[in-house]
Amino acid sequence: MxxxxxxxxxxxxxxxxxxxxxxxxxxxxxxxxxxxxxIEPFQKTATFRAVYGNIDDKDMRMxxxxxxxxxxEGLKVMMTHIGGYPGRYxxxxxxxxxxxxxxxxxxxxxxxxxxxxxxxLQLLHLNPGAYGHHGFHIVRTIxxxxxxxxxVTDMNVIELGLRGRIK
Numbered sequence: 001m002x003x004x005x006x007x008x009x010x011x012x013x014x015x016x017x018x019x020x021x022x023x024x025x026x027x028x029x030x031x032x033x034x035x036x037x038x039i040e041p042f043q044k045t046a047t048f049r050a051v052y053g054n055i056d057d058k059d060m061r062m063x064x065x066x067x068x069x070x071x072x073e074g075l076k077v078m079m080t081h082i083g084g085y086p087g088r089y090x091x092x093x094x095x096x097x098x099x100x101x102x103x104x105x106x107x108x109x110x111x112x113x114x115x116x117x118x119x120x121l122q123l124l125h126l127n128p129g130a131y132g133h134h135g136f137h138i139v140r141t142i143x144x145x146x147x148x149x150x151x152v153t154d155m156n157v158i159e160l161g162l163r164g165r166i167k
Contacts, residue, residue, distance in 0.1 A: 001025045001073055004046070005143040007081075007108030008130035010055060011035040017131055020142065020158050021046070026072070030108030030128060031081030033060055053081035053108060067096060074150030075103040083107030085125050086118035097121060104152065111137035113157055124152060133163050 004024035006017070011034030018041050021027055027042045031053025042048050050064045068079045078100050084090040084107065089097060097105060098121075105118070106126045113129030129141035140160040146153045 001147050003028060003072070003145055003147060005030065005106065005126060005128040005145070006131055007128045008032040008053070008111055008135065009034060009038055009132035010130075010134040011038050012132040012134070013038040013041065014160075016160050017142065018042075020144070020160070024144070028077075028079060028106065030079055030106050031064075032056065032108060032130075032132075033064075034132070036060070036063075049079070051079050051081050067093070069100055069102065073147040075147060075152070076100065077104045077106065078102035079106040081107065082109045085110075085114055085127065086116050086120070097123075103150075111135045113141040113143070115143070115155060115157075129157075130163075131160055135163065137163055139163070 002024045004021040004027045007030035010032055024046050026047040029050035031051045032055045033039055051068050052061045052064045070077055080093055082090055083093045102123055105123050111130035114127040116125040118125055128143040130137050131140045131142050140163055142158050145155040
């Protein structure tokens with residue numbers, strides 16, 4: 001199953017993002033969505049899973065959870081927006097990680113793309129960076145990977161160009 005992992009678009013939608021995710025069966029969004037209009041194309045073409053982020057309004061918070069825990073192809077996934085990363089997990093999220101014991105832990109917020117195995121918690125931490133134009137990041141990024149038979153394979157970082165440069 002091909003997965004597209006995105007975050008921190010802050011209301012932005014561009015054809016370059018859609019083109020890169022057309023072959024994805026599922027699209028996961030790690031928060032700071034910004035507007036419902038910016039995610040409608042994804043919701044029409046793939047299974048869409050998301051969490052709300054710190055910039056999202058009350059309507060977004062009523063639609064998506066703070067923490068989303070689900071199964072995908074034999075792996076337990078836990079996703080939140082402000083989650084930290086191995087060795088520096090958010091203190092509000094860390095106890096949930098210990099209880100849920102996910103195979104994959106996804107967080108957004110930092111605008112920094114990260115793929116880090118956490119040997120202590122036996123999970124793979126993913127942060128797709130940011131694909132929007134708002135923030136301090138230089139290059140807009142997303143992650144694409146496959147999950148099959150309880151394994152993550154073919155992990156790719158896709159660079160979408162510089163922040164602030166709209167074609």
